[in-house]
Amino acid sequence: MLAEVNGAPATPEQLAVAAVSGYGHFTTMRVRDGHVRGLGPHLDRLAAGTRLLFGGELDPGRVRGFLRHAVPAEGTVRARVTVCSLGVPRGDAHRPVDPDVLVTVTPSGEADGSPVRLRSVRYQRHLPEVKHVGTFPLLHHARAARLAGFDDALFVTDEGLVSEASVWNIGFVDGGGTLVWPEAPMLDGVTQRLLRDGLARLGVPAASRPVPLAEVRALRSAFLCNAGDPARPVSAVDDAELTVDPELTALLRRACALSPWEPI
Incomplete structure (x- = not known):
């Protein structure tokens, strides 16, 4: 699995914070040769979730840049974009923050299809x-x-x-x-x-x-x-x-x- 935070390789400390914080939102997409079906709705979902959970705006261009950096140019993978806050203490959660974007990329298997x-x-x-x-x-x-x-x-x-x-x-x-x-x-x-x-x-x-x-x-x-x-x-x-x-x-x-x- 590949993991990047804000376009850079995720550190063990960042992954640990993301794992235990329990606060954030995400979207998961299938990426084929650098393309996504429904990319617009995925980005809209992330923007709406950021407004509700963090009180701020999420630049869709920024998210796309992080995705392009993380996914391969060829092949089919599963990409998850998680919006979280890795640096703001819990006590400051009431104020708007500029959240972090964690992108994880894993292999995309074929759909099972069985009933x-x-x-x-x-x-x-x-x-x-x-x-x-x-x-x-x-x-x-x-x-x-x-x-x-x-x-x-x-x-x-x-x-x-x-x-x-x-x-x-x-x-x-x-x-x-x-x-x-x-x-x-x-x-x-x-x-x-x-x-x-x-x-x-x-x-x-x-x-x-x-x-x-x-x-x-x-x-x-x-x-x-x-x-x-x-x-x-x-x-x-x-x-x-x-x-x-x-x-x-x-x-x-x-x-x-x-x-x-x-x-x-």
């Missing part, structure tokens, strides 16, 4: 609109689901509405062929946005509305999406079996592919 079974759990992330570093509950619920014989966790609000999975957004297809995006407090993922745009361009009927957990068994199909895979089929939620539709998977991949690879 997954989800176990529902009542949980809602704090500040769900922010992709923040407080990931312990996500990983804990995902692990608990695997220990119970499932593949991942599906989060449900106290009102019984489907929101998101551990590190994924989720979408459904109803009996009439309409693609349904759940409405609930959640992270509006970049890949989810790209899919919405692409499906609209393809003329696919879609709707955003609350999806009660009890309604899932009446829906036809479901899928997960994130930067690693825009179309991971869902074969079941709890004991509700869903149809794994290869044509749906192909349609989602086609919709995502309509978004261009933007140069960093």
